[in-house]
Amino acid sequence: MEPGDAPARHDRWPNFGMLALVVAAGGLATGVFLAFNYAPTLDAARDSVAYIQDEVTLGWLLRGLHHWAGNLALVLAAVHGWRLFWHGAYKAPRRLLWALGCAILLVLLGFAYTGYLLPGDERAHTGLGVMEGIAGSTPGAGEEVRAVIRGGDAVSSAMLARIYTVHAVILPAALLGLVVAFVAAWRSCGPARRGPG
Secondary structure (H helix, E strand, O other): OOOOOOOOOOOOOOOHHHHHHHHHHHHHHHHHHHHOOOOOOOOOHHHHHHHHHHOOOOHHHHHHHHHHHHHHHHHHHHHHHHHHHHOOOOOOOOHHHHHHHHHHHHHHHHHHHHHHHOOOOHHHHHHHHHHHHHHHOOOOOHHHHHHHHHOOOOOOHHHHHHHHHHHHHHHHHHHHHHHHHHHHHHHHHOOOOOOOO
């Protein structure tokens, strides 16, 4: 730095994107431990959640950490996205990063919704009915989409097993793929720069 040059301006906000990634990784790690004791059937889901909560050593803590990590990761990602939108980081040449970030936010929303349906309690049964109703209103193919999601003619264990597969397999794989693509795109674009002042 030459004498008289102004020092580089440092952003005093924390990197909410990195915080969201770390918290989401914690949610994924606790989810692996919960999966060892969870039974994704309508008859056994509530009992397996009660078993995790009451019988598994520190199960209540793992379940709580999993729940709050998911919520906190979603909030941090939303704050990060709002902040970047405010500073215009969605404009060229960073449009790909913006699109990948929005896709990551949608995956986190998918985690939240599918996780809400898994405990097998009354709220989850109501949520399953709402999901079925939304699927049934798909224009032109409502009944076919509803049948695929349900896994049959009515809400069943097959539906809960499919939701669990989405929550525990498909969404983590999608999140990992999107994060890898985001990091690769970020390395080619570099971090967003704010103007002087």
